Amino acid sequence: MTLILTKMFILPRSDDFVKRYWISGCIAKTTPTSPSTRARPKEVRQSMTVCFDSCVILGEPLNLRHTSKRALGSFLDASTFLVPQTLRKGSPPMSTPDNLQRSVLPIPDQPRSGIVLYDAKDPENKYPPIIPVMPPAGAPNVLVVLIDDAGFGSSSAFGGPCATPTAERLASEGLKYNRFHTTALCSPTRQALLTGRNHHSVGMGGITEIATGSPGYNSILPNTCSPLARTLKLNGYGTAQFGKCHEVPVWQTSPAGPFDAWPTGGGGFEYFYGFIGGEAHQWYPSLYEGTTPIEVKKTPEEGYHLMDDMTTKAINWIGQQKALIPDKPFFVYFAPGATHAPHHVPTEWADKYKGKFDQGWDKLREETFARQLKLGVIPSDSKLTPRPPQIPAWDDMPAELKPVLIRQMEVYAGFLEYADHHVGRLVDALEGLNVLEDTLIYYIIGDNGASAEGTLNGTYNEMINFNGAAALETPEFLMERLDKLGGPESYNHYAVGWAHALNTPYQWTKQVASHFGGTRNGTIVHWPKGVEGKGELRTQFHHVIDVAPTILELAGLPQPTFVNGVQQRPIEGVSMAYSFNDAKAAEQHETQYFEMFGNRGIYHKGWTAVTRHKTPWLLQGEKTPAFDDDVWELYDTTKDWSQANNLAKQMPEKLHELQRLWLIEATRFNVLPLDDNIGARMNSDLAGRPVLIKGKSQILFGNMGRLSENSVLNMKNKSHAVTAEINIPKAGAEGVIIAQGGNIGGWSLYIKGGKLKYCYNLLGIQQFYAESADALPPGEHQVRMEFTYAGGGMGKGGTATLYLDGKKVGEGKVAATAAVVFSADDGCDVGVDTGSPVSPDYGARGNEFTGTIKGVQLAIAEDAEAVDHLVDPEHALQVAMARQ
Numbered sequence: 001m002t003l004i005l006t007k008m009f010i011l012p013r014s015d016d017f018v019k020r021y022w023i024s025g026c027i028a029k030t031t032p033t034s035p036s037t038r039a040r041p042k043e044v045r046q047s048m049t050v051c052f053d054s055c056v057i058l059g060e061p062l063n064l065r066h067t068s069k070r071a072l073g074s075f076l077d078a079s080t081f082l083v084p085q086t087l088r089k090g091s092p093p094m095s096t097p098d099n100l101q102r103s104v105l106p107i108p109d110q111p112r113s114g115i116v117l118y119d120a121k122d123p124e125n126k127y128p129p130i131i132p133v134m135p136p137a138g139a140p141n142v143l144v145v146l147i148d149d150a151g152f153g154s155s156s157a158f159g160g161p162c163a164t165p166t167a168e169r170l171a172s173e174g175l176k177y178n179r180f181h182t183t184a185l186c187s188p189t190r191q192a193l194l195t196g197r198n199h200h201s202v203g204m205g206g207i208t209e210i211a212t213g214s215p216g217y218n219s220i221l222p223n224t225c226s227p228l229a230r231t232l233k234l235n236g237y238g239t240a241q242f243g244k245c246h247e248v249p250v251w252q253t254s255p256a257g258p259f260d261a262w263p264t265g266g267g268g269f270e271y272f273y274g275f276i277g278g279e280a281h282q283w284y285p286s287l288y289e290g291t292t293p294i295e296v297k298k299t300p301e302e303g304y305h306l307m308d309d310m311t312t313k314a315i316n317w318i319g320q321q322k323a324l325i326p327d328k329p330f331f332v333y334f335a336p337g338a339t340h341a342p343h344h345v346p347t348e349w350a351d352k353y354k355g356k357f358d359q360g361w362d363k364l365r366e367e368t369f370a371r372q373l374k375l376g377v378i379p380s381d382s383k384l385t386p387r388p389p390q391i392p393a394w395d396d397m398p399a400e401l402k403p404v405l406i407r408q409m410e411v412y413a414g415f416l417e418y419a420d421h422h423v424g425r426l427v428d429a430l431e432g433l434n435v436l437e438d439t440l441i442y443y444i445i446g447d448n449g450a451s452a453e454g455t456l457n458g459t460y461n462e463m464i465n466f467n468g469a470a471a472l473e474t475p476e477f478l479m480e481r482l483d484k485l486g487g488p489e490s491y492n493h494y495a496v497g498w499a500h501a502l503n504t505p506y507q508w509t510k511q512v513a514s515h516f517g518g519t520r521n522g523t524i525v526h527w528p529k530g531v532e533g534k535g536e537l538r539t540q541f542h543h544v545i546d547v548a549p550t551i552l553e554l555a556g557l558p559q560p561t562f563v564n565g566v567q568q569r570p571i572e573g574v575s576m577a578y579s580f581n582d583a584k585a586a587e588q589h590e591t592q593y594f595e596m597f598g599n600r601g602i603y604h605k606g607w608t609a610v611t612r613h614k615t616p617w618l619l620q621g622e623k624t625p626a627f628d629d630d631v632w633e634l635y636d637t638t639k640d641w642s643q644a645n646n647l648a649k650q651m652p653e654k655l656h657e658l659q660r661l662w663l664i665e666a667t668r669f670n671v672l673p674l675d676d677n678i679g680a681r682m683n684s685d686l687a688g689r690p691v692l693i694k695g696k697s698q699i700l701f702g703n704m705g706r707l708s709e710n711s712v713l714n715m716k717n718k719s720h721a722v723t724a725e726i727n728i729p730k731a732g733a734e735g736v737i738i739a740q741g742g743n744i745g746g747w748s749l750y751i752k753g754g755k756l757k758y759c760y761n762l763l764g765i766q767q768f769y770a771e772s773a774d775a776l777p778p779g780e781h782q783v784r785m786e787f788t789y790a791g792g793g794m795g796k797g798g799t800a801t802l803y804l805d806g807k808k809v810g811e812g813k814v815a816a817t818a819a820v821v822f823s824a825d826d827g828c829d830v831g832v833d834t835g836s837p838v839s840p841d842y843g844a845r846g847n848e849f850t851g852t853i854k855g856v857q858l859a860i861a862e863d864a865e866a867v868d869h870l871v872d873p874e875h876a877l878q879v880a881m882a883r884q
Contacts, residue, residue: 092532092580095136135236135237140530141332142330143440144334144442144547146444147338148339148447150416150450151502152449154450156168157445160368160502163420166423170524172534175526179539179540179542181594182519184448184518186246186278187219188206190335194227196549197572198669200217206219206678208247211687216672221266223564224566227267229331231563232551240273241272242317243310243336246277253710254707255704255707283304286825286834305345307336322433331551343485356413360402361394361409364501365384368501376537377537378642383640384644401479405498408454408494409498438527442547445524449517449518450499450500453493460473460490461745467818467819503516507642508616512614513601518596533583537583540589542574545573546574546576590605600613613625634646634655698713698858700830700857702852707829718789720789721858723785724855724856726849726852741822741838744836747838748833755774755775757772784870785800785803786801794819794820798814803870808869
């Protein structure tokens with residue numbers, strides 16, 4: 001086999017600068033022994049030739065092409081060894097090597113050698129001590145903090161209006177990267193971060209909820225791209241994830257699994273505390289510990305907030321780790337739901353910003369731009385890009401709406417500062433444990449640009465917009481709820497204009513992968529032991545896929561060639577370590593494609609060619625052009641920092657060159673075929689992804705819960721029935737029989753004051769009820785709710801009728817219903833309503849059913865029809881009955 005070791009040099013072992021070697025991690029590829037033919041993997045022979053490319057010995061150039069091992073042997077004696085050239089200048093120290101074979105994971109167990117003796121007491125009997133697998137000596141602890149939906153111009157560390165003292169502190173003691181990029185959307189950025197591969201390469205061309213059968217968009221992580229956490233764990237790191245996941249295929253999010261894509265399944269994390277979906281109710285989150293759903297013990301009134309909770313969990317985990325195995329390094333991935341919508345924050349944090357945004361978003365952009373210039377995070381000749389005509393000017397917004405708009409931004413700013421405060425708690429804990437000095441911290445302020453998904457006016461409850469009912473949120477409607485923004489009853493998001501302002505000085509926002517407003521995120525690297533400069537700026541181009549190879553290099557670990565018996569594809573990112581201690585180092589990430597929903601771009605050696613295809617806040621109904629009709633723009637970012645001067649007309653040949661390069665990269669990394677049909681991708685039948693629930697009925701058992709909407713029969717926009725077999729004790733019963741959704745929308749069947757009751761919560765705006773006239777008597781009963789849909793389109797109303805043992809006992813009108821979704825967080829529960837409560841008749845705690853539930857049937861179409869309004873347990877509920 002031929003090994004090509006690129007950019008290497010050889011130094012004497014006594015050289016004080018080099019204290020370790022890295023030969024196993026520098027194997028770039030295999031070639032046949034003959035340069036004229038290229039062997040396939042199965043044809044590669046064992047140890048034939050070693051080749052060096054661009055090498056130096058003791059600082060002198062060496063060109064040994066296809067040099068035999070015998071000829072090379074004189075150079076590789078006991079006094080010399082190999083290290084990567086990146087360590088020669090600019091790179092921090094690596095860990096000390098060991099003799100473990102780490103390119104195949106798990107590390108193979110070593111067979112016992114020597115003779116086997118009969119008696120353990122024999123003095124010749126010797127066994128080597130048991131040595132746990134550990135990373136190479138000197139491998140640092142690693143903390144990766146990933147803030148959600150924060151633009152380049154949001155944090156005060158990069159000139160933004162939101163105070164982030166923790167980010168400023170870490171930057172003052174470390175490095176700021178002002179040309180760090182993400183993918184323009186959450187799931188893709190996270191999968192790219194955790195694998196070191198481009199998002200289409202790992203199946204995450206969009207969020208998990210719109211996965212298709214296409215390899216670049218199926219949301220399935222290939223087993224040829226094992227994640228970073230698994231590599232670190234199999235090399236002896238302790239690994240934990242806190243906060244947002246959003247990488248699990250939607251058909252695998254139920255309690256039935258499989259859990260291969262969950263953080264503690266195939267994700268490589270030993271511990272997980274957080275939520276699986278794309279966003280969480282910060283006051284009433286639906287959380288998991290590992291794969292087990294858990295309920296938080298405190299309410300918002302008692303001071304609960306997810307940001308505080310997950311930080312405490314992370315601090316406790318790290319403390320336990322260092323108390324029990326102090327010499328074992330950790331990898332902690334800390335990914336808050338902040339500052340993704342809903343923007344939930346204690347009122348006092350939002351109130352800090354009262355009056356600070358009265359000037360509106362246009363003036364805010366100018367103020368932020370001036371701060372960025374003064375701070376030096378953008379060059380002095382940078383230009384502030386104009387506001388796109390699709391985004392209204394602040395002066396054009398209705399005067400009666402402006403108090404709401406201002407409060408939206410106050411709440412968001414408080415939310416980001418609150419999140420940064422808790423990151424500070426985590427950093428303080430590391431310092432208190434005396435491990436901050438040797439902890440590599442990545443503080444990535446945003447997994448994409450600021451989000452423009454809140455509509456032009458913003459929203460009190462984003463589920464209203466997701467259900468196509470944005471027209472309901474009039475200025476009067478929003479003003480009535482002004483004081484509730486950010487609180488437990490809201491599910492709020494700010495207006496598009498604020499998102500654009502928080503991406504200053506760049507064009508556009510989240511989802512728009514073509515322009516830096518969607519993809520450029522301020523990033524801070526802090527590592528006192530390895531970073532010499534303090535408070536310095538780094539301007540090399542980098543991408544989120546570069547984080548994983550950086551961590552591996554600094555830990556002294558090779559990229560694995562095999563994991564669990566599967567050959568691995570190379571990591572596609574470039575280590576950033578070369579730039580840590582050399583501000584002027586030539587950038588090594590020279591080419592990077594971008595694509596999201598047809599918005600696409602290419603970066604190559606300072607040039608960018610980009611085209612915006614879709615508008616981020618138009619979730620449905622937008623008429624997009626044919627891909628070939630998209631208008632491309634050309635920018636020379638070596639002279640035009642913010643993509644303000646479009647050179648497409650002046651330099652058509654350069655534009656064509658980059659367009660062709662984009663197509664080449666798109667072909668390499670599974671981007672094609674392009675797919676902008678989000679509406680069709682939301683429909684699993686059209687998209688081609690699996691669904692859990694098939695048929696027209698579903699049986700649920702007592703105590704089943706935390707069922708996402710992908711795990712429950714879809715009863716929206718159609719007539720349906722809910723039937724439950726229950727037992728009421730002699731003292732009577734109270735509580736929830738079954739509920740779906742939360743206080744932002746859903747439905748619940750429960751007993752209140754002894755009476756059977758149904759509540760339909762219309763998007764948190766209004767509740768509709770049906771209630772039995774009398775209390776339910778003790779004993780076994782069948783309770784049933786039949787919903788007769790009015791028809792005439794989506795989201796229409798209907799009539800809810802209640803039955804007790806086949807007899808009608810109550811009825812109520814429902815004026816309108818949710819057409820698409822109840823919640824991205826609150827699911828369906830039997831016997832309790834977890835998370836936020838659907839009905840105001842009961843609270844978030846203590847609403848468990850006090851009787852016994854044998855089973856519940858959900859049914860639509862003909863399965864919802866029952867003779868005499870009774871379901872035969874021998875047929876529909878036989879599984880549930882047999883389980884008792």
